[in-house]
Amino acid sequence: MAGILDTVDQRTQLVGENRLELLMFKMQTRQLFALNVFKVQEVMQLPRLTKMPQSHPVVCGVASLRGQAVTVIDLSAAIGLRPIDTTKPCNLIVTEYNRTVQGFLVGSVDRIINLSWNLIMPPPATAGRGHYLTAVTRLEDNQLVEIIDVEKVLAEIVSYSSEISAEVLDVEVVKMARGMKVLVVDDSSTARAQTEGILTSLGIEVIEATDGARAIQMLKKWADDGHHVPDELLMIITDAEMPEMDGYRLTREIREDPRLRDLYIVLNTSLSGSFNKSMVQKVGCDEFISKFQPDLMASIVQERIRTLMNNS
Incomplete structure (x- = not known):
């Protein structure tokens, strides 16, 4: 994966053109998942983790990345699949969402693809209300790629409030x-x-x-x-x-x-x-x-x- 995110500046040209790039990966299964490249800071092999007592069940621990403590979430477990087996090869996708940095533990990282947003479809209605997908797409070989609703994943780990402070409310x-x-x-x-x-x-x-x-x-x-x-x-x-x-x-x-x-x-x-x-x-x-x-x-x-x- 060395150099996979080296051309982010060029990728900003996609925005406004109804295009995006997806980083595809697997969870130690055959199914492909994806995240928007713009939210990815880096990809690496899983570093050493420090366990955190009384943390959320899907939080694996904390990684120290260039002096910054980054919470590591088992993305497979977070969306209801089997937890990642860390005795097997696995990777960490470091992302920034909502002004915070976190790492997602996944299996293998596949590649980046460039797509038009009109090829990205909402999840099928049969997925139900409890699914963790925000969208899906299909590759040229008809393989389904599931794009994860990371906001839902994070909201279940750290709850977001919609309460307005009294001093703000007019x-x-x-x-x-x-x-x-x-x-x-x-x-x-x-x-x-x-x-x-x-x-x-x-x-x-x-x-x-x-x-x-x-x-x-x-x-x-x-x-x-x-x-x-x-x-x-x-x-x-x-x-x-x-x-x-x-x-x-x-x-x-x-x-x-x-x-x-x-x-x-x-x-x-x-x-x-x-x-x-x-x-x-x-x-x-x-x-x-x-x-x-x-x-x-x-x-x-x-x-x-x-x-x-x-x-x-």
């Missing part, structure tokens, strides 16, 4: 928010639930879409039916990476439609902040929030309401 703004609507676009049920919890605490009605393609279809239909959509939605809060159409392409599609272009768009993603701030400017989002920050999201929503009220 009671007068909340009164004005009653009846306002926000479209939340995210393929992760965990992320949608957390965002909905924040917005409903503000008295806002939440409309959901599970990917950008569904969202743009919904918006265009409302416009076709004669609705002035920018007046009816307070904002759109969208994830970046989603099946079929990512949040960057969704934003571009909205900005290119005269009926929709004035919509206020907030990018809400677990990808790294510095990277996304530049992408916000490139594709035309209004704000960027790293996921699972209820106070920050509430502040941005409340400020948007204040601005609208002041301009009315």
Whole structure:
């Protein structure tokens, strides 16, 4: 795997073009799994681990990586499969999600593939509500690749709160928010639930879409039916990476439609902040929030309401 992540700068050019790259791996079984390369910092053989007493059952221990203590999670056990046998060859995928670094213990690492988001499909309905997949795709040889919902995995290990701090909550703004609507676009049920919890605490009605393609279809239909959509939605809060159409392409599609272009768009993603701030400017989002920050999201929503009220 040496050098597999050496061209990350080149990969940033994929974003905004509705493309992504997936790092594929196995869990000591034949099934292929994948993570978005943008969330991967490095791949290595499993280093020595320090066991942590009273840790979560799927936490293997802590690895010291260049002076940083990184929690190591058995990804196979975390999604309900057999734990990884560390007496056999295995690897550590070091990732950054939601401003934190963690390592995922897997079996063998396969390769990186470059795909269009329209080849990434939502999990089949037969997978049920308890699955740990955010999407699936098929290779040219028809082999299925399962893309893991890491946000759900992490939420089961370290719970995320949707509670807004009392000092952030503006009671007068909340009164004005009653009846306002926000479209939340995210393929992760965990992320949608957390965002909905924040917005409903503000008295806002939440409309959901599970990917950008569904969202743009919904918006265009409302416009076709004669609705002035920018007046009816307070904002759109969208994830970046989603099946079929990512949040960057969704934003571009909205900005290119005269009926929709004035919509206020907030990018809400677990990808790294510095990277996304530049992408916000490139594709035309209004704000960027790293996921699972209820106070920050509430502040941005409340400020948007204040601005609208002041301009009315």
